[in-house]
Amino acid sequence: MADIQLKDLVKSYGPTEVLHHIEGDIKDGEFIVIVGPSGCGKSTLLRMVAGLETVTSGEIAIGGRRVNELEPSARDIAMVFQNYALYPHMSVRQNMAYGLKIRKLPKDEINRRVEEAAEILEIKQYLDRKPRQLSGGQRQRVAMGRAIVRDPQVFLFDEPLSNLDAKLRVQMRLEIRKLQQRLGVTSIYVTHDQVEAMTLGDRLMVLNGGYVEQFGTPIELYDRPASMFVAGFIGSPAMNFLPTEISAGHATLPGGGLLPVASSYSGAATLGLRPEHLNEDENGPIAIEIDMLEQLGANTLIHGRLHGTGHSITASVPGHANDGIGSIRRFSAAAELTHLFDTGSGKRLDI
Amino acid sequence: MLKRVHFPTSALPYLLVAPQILITLVFFIWPASQAMYQSFLIEDAFGLGTEFVWFENFQILATDNHYLASFQRTAVFSLLVAALSMGFALILAGFAQRVVRGAMFYRTLLIWPYAVAPVLAGALWVFMFNPTLGIFPYFLEFAGITWNHYLSGNQAMALVILAAAWKQVAYNFLFYLAAMQSIPNSVIEAAAIDGAGPARRFWTIIFPLISPTTFFLLVINMVYAFFETFGIIHAVTQGGPGTSTTILVYKVFNDGFVGLDLGGSAAQSVVLMVLVIAMTVVQFRFVERKVAY
């Protein structure tokens, strides 16, 4: 078990800097999810921790020990790859035992660990099969098993669920979470899927274009997104953004409605409203001209435009709805559930 | 070209490439450069001294009627070997491809001559065409043809062409069959529905679709006929009668080892090298297109 420190971490390929001064403290036993769109550098960051990519500048420390110069095998980590990277010519048992064999562990110790991990992952009956004889979900388990038997200080996951179908993905997600809680091993998990990120992580590191946008618990990210990027990325359906003018605790919406906001800021800003925070209110300032209804059963998503303008906006209402296209519904929103962002930089305005 | 991830630099990769590089240097690059150097030398009549003469050996070659005739002969030989073996293989593959279940069975029966050494192929054919005993001369006699490839240059040429083509049919058949089998069945079926009969389908659909293979095989067969038929010539005719079957590779050997004309033989080697390089370039440029196909 160990904590991990990322200090002023930079990665460049030639003259191109792809990761910019990453900072992060990961506590012992924590489950950290690095999330962001493809190309944001999240896999590179993970591979730097693993030792598969070199560090351009800055420092990575695991358990207080600087590991920049250490070989991957010397860092006491285990990694689960997106395509599992199982050795195709070895049986499940051999796959799991390979790393232990190289470390020259005694035979019965290796057997004990493999059996134990197979027990936990319920793959005992497959131990003598080759990877190609297994389904995607089973391979995924073997890849996890290979990580578990190492008994490492850190687990690293590189989009381990993205090759599975949707249903299996949900199931494996829960299992990974339970397993990690049971073993208590510090883990870093990379994904581009925000739902996966929200459900798995103790804390989330949102990466965008090589910068950390925000690093915090899922609830912090949801309640107080640090930027428009995080606000739009976390939560589904995505947050609505509207250009507004703020003065005296009120936002002037496009089309003229006045919405109270919990801010003393004045001037132009972007207003963020989550669809689920829009409440039906006959006298509300937000008038939505309906374009389309998405009936989800428990609730209904109303897609439309702010009446009299071209700004699209989505609201989520409980239960069913059968409004005609083109009809208008009015909403209001609680002042403390509104978000304000600087239109230029996209940063949260907290005044 | 290179893996995204690789092992850290150390002395190890040098040790790993060392055997291959050493052998390449000692037995390939050094001798080849020697051949090139010698092609610029002429030895005097008594073998006492050599003189550096730049391109004189090549000039001699360019005006040597024997050499030019050998060049022409090699071209004819190669083209006929390629045409004969590819044509025969194409017909067989065209029919074999129509047999759904037996195709692999016929393949087994047709590909094994690939494994017969060229010199053995020569021996087999020279035996069949032995003027006094052979089966074929015996039957040809009835047709009024007197066969003696020890006397007739044309008959000798025909014999080496037959032997060389026979051995290569296997290879061509294999590639033609594979190419034809990779054509989607639906294309053939569509043509059948359009009313094209088997022969018409073959010439208007299958043959054009496998034209990259035809081109590829043409290059391979030319290389084969140029360089790998030495054994056949050596066993069947030894270049004769006269020089009527002396192709370029045989001439290099003959002038160098028998005639001991080092400079001239070296110059011929260099010409051959240029030919190989040209053919390799054609082949490699073509490979890219083959992948696209």
Place this chain on the structure above:
Amino acid sequence: MVEHRPLTAFLTHLVLILGVFAIALPVWITFVASTHDELRMNQAPLPLWPGEYFLANMKQTLFGSGLSGTEQAPVWLMLLNSLAMALMISTGKIAISLLSAFAIVYFKFPFRMGFFWMIFITLMLPVEVRILPTFEVVANLGMLNSYWGLSIPLIASATATFMFRQVFLTVPDELLESARIDGAGPLRFFFDILLPLSRTNIAALFVILFIFGWNQYLWPLLITTDTSMTTIVMSIKQMLEAAEQSPQWNIIMTTALLAMIPPVFVVIAMQKLFVQGLTETDK
């Protein structure tokens, strides 16, 4: 086949069977010649149907004096020489090509591309175009009349190196990363992961190279003068020359049969690997 007309089916098979006969004819005649005695083989027309001297001819060829009036090594020794040469060439080529392909694909080191091109050049230098100087090198190294001289100069191989390079490039990068996390060094990765993964490619290449090695002619002809180093393939030529004085066609053709049986057997027994090897190496 799209149509199901019995006549076309019959024609198809007829053409194919005729083709098979045409291809097999020279070998059939060779076989027939190996089953008759010397007397019968000197009467025209020669037989087209096997006789009963096959075993006697085999015995005389393999262990007897062989062809009378020539100073030849016994045929069994030639077979052994051929086998040794074929095995040394094929395993040698595979071994050094595996190593250099591994270095070129998995390491980044100065002159990597230089080495790559040096290996590539060998493709353009078949033995036929550099016979004389290569002969001199081998002679200067004292390798004439030895197995080393027969095999080593032929084992540098661009095609094999390219093939293994291609194979290694298709091995997913994650396997290497995974192995590194498991603590495997380069050599361990090579032996534990890469070699087992390339097994069928190695086997396919071996089939091709065995045939290539067995069928070598010009090279052994040049560098072996000692009859005890003769290979079976080169002996045929000497026998043909001798046949002009004493035409013992039964023995000559039995020898020819013995010379072609091993490689032909390899092709037929390992047809799948053979086809894979041919198509892979000719890229």
